[in-house]
Amino acid sequence: MAEGLRRYLQHLEIERGLAANTVASYRRDLGRYLAFLTDRRGVRAPGEAVTEDVQEFLRHLSRPRAEGGRGLSARSAARAVVAVRGMHRFWTLEGIAAADPAEAVAPPRPGQRLPKALPVQTVSRILEAPDRQTPAGLRDAALLEFLYSTGARISEAIGVDRDDLSASTPPGQQHATGVVRLFGKGGRERIVPVGSYAREAVSAYLVRSRPLLAAHGRGTPALFLNARGGRLTRQGAWLVLKKAAERAQITQEVSPHTLRHSFATHLLEGGADIRVVQELLGHASLTTTQIYTKVTADTLREVFLSAHPRAV
Incomplete structure (x- = not known):
């Protein structure tokens, strides 16, 4: 077998x-x-x-x-x-077996699990937690800002190479805008904007931190490096997020997808079109993105019940 x-x-x-x-x-x-x-x-x-x-x-x-x-x-x-x-x-x-014994076996139907997003103020505390005076802290700050700015999965972020980042100044505008090329599930490629906070954090990391980390390795095109100069792993990136949450004394549950969930929820709360959010997240189906509208509706309901004098 x-x-x-x-x-x-x-x-x-x-x-x-x-x-x-x-x-x-x-x-x-x-x-x-x-x-x-x-x-x-x-x-x-x-x-x-x-x-x-x-x-x-x-x-x-x-x-x-x-x-x-x-x-x-x-x-x-x-x-x-x-x-x-x-x-x-x-x-x-393929003719390896004559019959399919699993054809009639249906997988269990899991209940809908809503993504857990953090409030904007809580996300800001996580992003500000790393010590930006050290090479590792600069790397951590750049990674966290990048995750929240792009909504990338951790596996997508650590897969980014330096050449996947680009910046340009659109006609009629004074400030440069950045974009990054991400490779999602199934190798699907998408281009995602990078906000100014993330661009500044990544720029500081590239100038003051990455060369020091790269000196310990054999040379890699990876954007985010570990202490040995190699590409940062998923486990390493998750530890960066976990450590930042602990340093910021966050009591809410934090997972590898926390910043991605927060990215999507905050966009929708700010009035973004759900199809634009779908493209930014790299979801193949709009149904997958629509779960975030349920989260936003629940948040609005909680605020209404707690703040309106005649809600209850």
């Missing part, structure tokens, strides 16, 4: 053009599935799996850890089942 998995992952990467991080998630979920089939169901070949095997795997994913299961949320279990269904469908189409 390992060969069947290898062929499917190759199909995802080469023929469907999925991003490396997405393929890695598929590899992890499907590796656990094949281990489950082998160790708990006695399945040794792709053609031996039956629908009951797939259904039992789904139950195993949702079963609490105390009872020997994985204890996954409905959302995580659904992601794994989607991967399993895709692999079995591929095996059937």
